[in-house]
Amino acid sequence: MLTKTPKVLISDKLSPAAVQIFKDRGIEVDFRPGLKPAELREIIGAYDGLAVRSATKVTRELMEAAPNLKVVGRAGIGVDNVDVTSATARGIVVMNTPFGNAITTAEHAIAMMFALARQIPEASASTKAGKWEKNRFMGVELFGKTLGLIGCGNIGSIVADRAIGLKMKVIAFDPFLSEKRALDLGVEKVELHDLLHRADFVTLHTPLTEQTKNILSREAIARMKPGARLINCARGGLVDEAALYDALKSGHLAGAALDVFETEPATDSPLFTLENVVCTPHLGAATAEAQENVALQVADQMADFLLTGAVSNAINMPSVTAEEAPRLKPYMELVRLIGGMAGQLTAAQDGAIKAIRVEYEGHAAELNHRPLTAAALAGVLTPLMGAVNMVNAPVLAKQRGIEVAETTVERSGEYQTLVRLTVTTDRYEKSIAGTLLAENRPRLVEIKGIAVEADFAPHMLYVTNQDKPGFIGRFGMALAEAGINIATFHLGRAAPGGDAICLVGLDGPIPEEVLAGVRRLPLVVQATPLAF
Numbered sequence: 001m002l003t004k005t006p007k008v009l010i011s012d013k014l015s016p017a018a019v020q021i022f023k024d025r026g027i028e029v030d031f032r033p034g035l036k037p038a039e040l041r042e043i044i045g046a047y048d049g050l051a052v053r054s055a056t057k058v059t060r061e062l063m064e065a066a067p068n069l070k071v072v073g074r075a076g077i078g079v080d081n082v083d084v085t086s087a088t089a090r091g092i093v094v095m096n097t098p099f100g101n102a103i104t105t106a107e108h109a110i111a112m113m114f115a116l117a118r119q120i121p122e123a124s125a126s127t128k129a130g131k132w133e134k135n136r137f138m139g140v141e142l143f144g145k146t147l148g149l150i151g152c153g154n155i156g157s158i159v160a161d162r163a164i165g166l167k168m169k170v171i172a173f174d175p176f177l178s179e180k181r182a183l184d185l186g187v188e189k190v191e192l193h194d195l196l197h198r199a200d201f202v203t204l205h206t207p208l209t210e211q212t213k214n215i216l217s218r219e220a221i222a223r224m225k226p227g228a229r230l231i232n233c234a235r236g237g238l239v240d241e242a243a244l245y246d247a248l249k250s251g252h253l254a255g256a257a258l259d260v261f262e263t264e265p266a267t268d269s270p271l272f273t274l275e276n277v278v279c280t281p282h283l284g285a286a287t288a289e290a291q292e293n294v295a296l297q298v299a300d301q302m303a304d305f306l307l308t309g310a311v312s313n314a315i316n317m318p319s320v321t322a323e324e325a326p327r328l329k330p331y332m333e334l335v336r337l338i339g340g341m342a343g344q345l346t347a348a349q350d351g352a353i354k355a356i357r358v359e360y361e362g363h364a365a366e367l368n369h370r371p372l373t374a375a376a377l378a379g380v381l382t383p384l385m386g387a388v389n390m391v392n393a394p395v396l397a398k399q400r401g402i403e404v405a406e407t408t409v410e411r412s413g414e415y416q417t418l419v420r421l422t423v424t425t426d427r428y429e430k431s432i433a434g435t436l437l438a439e440n441r442p443r444l445v446e447i448k449g450i451a452v453e454a455d456f457a458p459h460m461l462y463v464t465n466q467d468k469p470g471f472i473g474r475f476g477m478a479l480a481e482a483g484i485n486i487a488t489f490h491l492g493r494a495a496p497g498g499d500a501i502c503l504v505g506l507d508g509p510i511p512e513e514v515l516a517g518v519r520r521l522p523l524v525v526q527a528t529p530l531a532f
């Protein structure tokens, strides 16, 4: 959430509805579709948000030039034009609009199937050329034919529904499709080789990922039923275009309808020379309704995020609803503080973190924990690794083999609400707990199981000492002699004469030589400056 007016750039042709939403929500917006990559890199540094369709390539290089960028919004479904890994590493939220253009794209796939079955584009061109070639265009019926869906998610299932209405038999290959869902949709779940062997029409509806890339390889195309027809309204990289050309040219396949291509814009392709190929220029989502839907949705989602912290349809972070965002806000601050304290103490003692556990007690147990845990991780990791936020923290923790656990205890203990964070390193386990007081004021209540009640201050000094007479006087003198004012002073101990803690709020950072002096005092075990 920002304190200054956020600034958003729209770099692709989005419906003007998006511009209006941003303006209405009080966000500064620039609408500049068609910028060249170098031009975009030059200006992106000024923006908090970037809204795109598929033309803008949101690369690592672009994001490196965007220190203020917090969110990339994709007005559409596929995010293969966004380097999500780099965005996550830089703490940038990537959102899409998973439903707004699904019906439109499914309708396009059905339209392409009809176009293929009845050779409509060729017949139209011939008729307009005054040829009246009634005998040239002999089609096939869809009725009773088998349609094979590769990918049966949002779009695939709408295609299935429409195809069943056309009395086609629908079979689907999708490893994530449950038998129950398949039954509900009225489709038969099959393996890919079975689908290729049986389908008269094959239609692709998967995202382009490392797993799906080239899913219709030369071998897979060779296994398709002779005379089958292929429809691709998903992504070009799913199909081996050279192998498809050969299969169409040899007559193994009867036709293909392609909305998407390996390289776009596709202005030249051997496939364009074939009569039995129908092409559209990535028009799957191109209806007035779909474009209005995705533009409104992306602008609202981005505005919610920038103005309130609410997160919907993010690819790389847990959701936070608009209702939850204000309730979570004070807890975000609390976990940032206790996480930051744990991180600073860990950094000072130089231990490799093995595990981080976050416990939510009382009211805190009722909240949406995933974003809170992500914010707590960010708090811990920032002092160790630099700018970490709740987007990249879980990934960074995983990369470093840190085990992350959450627990909830619904009944309250001494405090109505409590969050306790425990960091386990090679050498120790250290926990810090905090609560929220009236007006959501964060309050530290426990360090290493020792009760210490303290407010957080921008500059603090954390000292552990032996609980013996003389420490407080010598410590106070050491600071006083250096002209350092103690703003707040809190003590806690495990047992009389045992380990003790002293937490001091200071008006400014403690100078190195004074810190060294404190560390040399008798009874002091360690002293760590903290900044929040």
Ligand SMILES: NC(=O)C1=CN([C@@H]2O[C@H](COP(=O)(O)OP(=O)(O)OC[C@H]3O[C@@H](n4cnc5c(N)ncnc54)[C@H](O)[C@@H]3O)[C@@H](O)[C@H]2O)C=CC1
Binding pocket: 076, 077, 078, 079, 098, 101, 102, 105, 150, 151, 152, 153, 154, 155, 156, 173, 174, 175, 176, 177, 205, 206, 207, 208, 211, 212, 233, 234, 235, 259, 260, 282, 283, 284, 285, 286
């Ligand atoms: N031509 C166009 O203008 C448009 C194209 N699209 C493309 O359509 C794709 C699908 O969109 P939705 O259906 O909304 O996505 P979705 O996420 O709802 O469905 C994708 C389905 O693919 C399945 N899948 C994943 N890996 C698979 C694999 N290895 N083999 C088989 N199935 C696999 C998933 O389980 C999921 O059910 C998008 O990712 C996008 O690339 C989307 C909108 C417009």
Ligand SMILES: O=C(O)CCC(=O)C(=O)O
Binding pocket: 053, 054, 075, 076, 077, 078, 079, 101, 282, 284, 285, 286
């Ligand atoms: O924005 C567009 O026109 C393309 C839509 C698309 O490919 C998608 O939503 O994945």
